[in-house]
Amino acid sequence: MTALASLAALRDTGVWIFDLDNTLYPASCNLFAQVDRRISEFIANQFDIPFDQARIQQKRFFRDYGTTLRGLMVEHGADPVAYMDYVHDIDVSGVQPSPLLTQALDRLPGRKLIYTNGSTRHAENVAGRLGILDRFEAVFDIAAADYVPKPDPRPYATLIERHAIDPSRACMVEDIARNLAPAHALGMTTVWLRGEKDYERAGVEDGIHIDHSVDDLPLWLAQVVGLDTANLHQTNGG
Numbered sequence: 001m002t003a004l005a006s007l008a009a010l011r012d013t014g015v016w017i018f019d020l021d022n023t024l025y026p027a028s029c030n031l032f033a034q035v036d037r038r039i040s041e042f043i044a045n046q047f048d049i050p051f052d053q054a055r056i057q058q059k060r061f062f063r064d065y066g067t068t069l070r071g072l073m074v075e076h077g078a079d080p081v082a083y084m085d086y087v088h089d090i091d092v093s094g095v096q097p098s099p100l101l102t103q104a105l106d107r108l109p110g111r112k113l114i115y116t117n118g119s120t121r122h123a124e125n126v127a128g129r130l131g132i133l134d135r136f137e138a139v140f141d142i143a144a145a146d147y148v149p150k151p152d153p154r155p156y157a158t159l160i161e162r163h164a165i166d167p168s169r170a171c172m173v174e175d176i177a178r179n180l181a182p183a184h185a186l187g188m189t190t191v192w193l194r195g196e197k198d199y200e201r202a203g204v205e206d207g208i209h210i211d212h213s214v215d216d217l218p219l220w221l222a223q224v225v226g227l228d229t230a231n232l233h234q235t236n237g238g
């Protein structure tokens with residue numbers, strides 16, 4: 001199959017599953033840096049320790065549990081709602097509305113869902129700012145996942161069941177490569193939004209199956225739906 005034919009084949013996708021952070025908006029917005037900082041602050045407040053020490057705790061939780069929240073819940077019985085409210089209380093004005101993304105999503109056949117390790121409130125906040133919120137049928141958030149984060153396979157099974165998804169006709173888009181491994185195992189098509197950071201790239205060289213590697217989501221989706229991108233100057237703002 002040529003590259004273009006393989007892109008055109010994606011128009012038969014029944015369900016599109018998009019990650020939120022650093023996927024629906026580019027990492028260059030630095031929005032997640034705000035969340036990252038709020039997470040450290042939350043830990044510092046919770047344990048009454050200096051910010052730098054909280055930072056070290058945060059890295060360990062992330063490494064050992066996949067998300068900081070999971071570590072806080074397992075080791076300290078933290079309240080997930082209070083945590084989510086605190087860490088997602090951020091300024092989203094750095095995210096620019098993306099007309100190209102909106103246009104591409106409008107033309108993209110198939111159902112569309114957001115699947116995030118964050119909260120629905122955060123997804124609505126960010127997708128609202130991007131101008132794309134009403135293009136999605138639902139948000140499957142960390143509460144829906146019973147606070148078990150990607151890439152644990154269990155929430156993927158819940159997602160499929162709850163939203164009646166046929167994985168063989170589904171396509172998942174993510175910046176963290178290892179979160180695509182359970183999707184591929186279920187038979188989904190995988191799209192990796194190439195990240196620079198170690199935690200985003202981990203596993204790519206060791207064989208996590210990636211069907212499509214992408215640098216710019218709006219531009220790539222525009223190609224999938226056959227929009228004429230030759231004269232576009234704007235990609236995804238931010």
Ligand SMILES: [Mg+2]
Nearest residue numbers: 019021022175
């Ligand atoms: Mg992400």
